Amino acid sequence: MNNRKTELETRVLSSKGRALFDHELIELILYRNVENNEVSEKLMKLFKSVGKVINADFHELKSVTGMNDSAIATIFSVRETLQRMLKEDLNELPVIESQKKLIEYLKVTIAQSTVESFLVIYLNKRSRIIDEYLQEGTINKSPLYPREIMKRGLLVGATAMIIAHNHPGGNVKPSQHDISVTKTLSLACSSMDIELIDHLIVTEKNYFSFLENKIL
Structure with a gap:
């Protein structure tokens, strides 16, 4: 050896x-x-x-x-x-100006998980990360509890958030459930004066942005 x-x-x-x-x-x-x-x-x-x-x-x-x-x-x-290395890099700039670093971070934190994992990134008015909330599900479904997400957002004083989840199968195309859940959460955010900036679906090699594809 x-x-x-x-x-x-x-x-x-x-x-x-x-x-x-x-x-x-x-x-x-x-x-x-x-x-x-x-x-x-x-x-x-x-x-x-x-x-x-x-x-x-x-x-x-x-x-x-x-x-x-x-x-x-x-x-x-x-x-x-x-x-921690990627998080440090991500924290250097406002998240909305650092999408590449954000995707790299998501690919390490959730993209390669064998179960669907749903990550909420809470931001302050300077678009800096102030908190994260992770929910883990099964191989093809990740639970989303808008009430808990909004409650935590209010507790940490978030003014905006980015949500992300992985597709273990490797296909980044959003399902109808993904789209429906995003709309529900977007309405909840609007009622609480918290901006939902984007929903990102990530895999080991690719990503899909609801914002870039004008779904959000």
């Missing part, structure tokens, strides 16, 4: 990280926590991409033979590090 670790580290240093295959990146991340490099190959075979490995939940990771709590904690730490 030590010889293998040295080999991977040498390739990383010589290429600034670009020389490794996806399963080798996972292997190097987990080298202290698992007994052999077959675990990383099992993870990639199950989840199909590095992003989905990093965003898998505890029970999904635990189901892979060879994964232990220490290895899972390492993966969770990598995910949290990525999220």
Whole structure:
């Protein structure tokens, strides 16, 4: 294992990280926590991409033979590090001027989840993030509770919000339910003097903006 670790580290240093295959990146991340490099190959075979490995939940990771709590904690730490880095970048500018950074953030936080996850981003009058609210659903449906969303918005003093959810199947086209829910929430926001700026649907590789497509 030590010889293998040295080999991977040498390739990383010589290429600034670009020389490794996806399963080798996972292997190097987990080298202290698992007994052999077959675990990383099992993870990639199950989840199909590095992003989905990093965003898998505890029970999904635990189901892979060879994964232990220490290895899972390492993966969770990598995910949290990525999220904090992107959040810091996003916080540098008003969100409405930083759509590219917002999409990057959403692709790490919810896009690669295996269940639909609904994220509400609350903004102040300077369009800076002041709070977030996450709801997780099933593989093809994410619950949306406008009453809870509006209540939280009022509690944190939000003047605007952006909502986003993922489509685990990979198709960013909104369903009729997505459109209906967005209209319902938009009406609720209007009644509370909170602007609903956009609804974004994200996948691992793409996104759909209700605002850009003139649905909102």
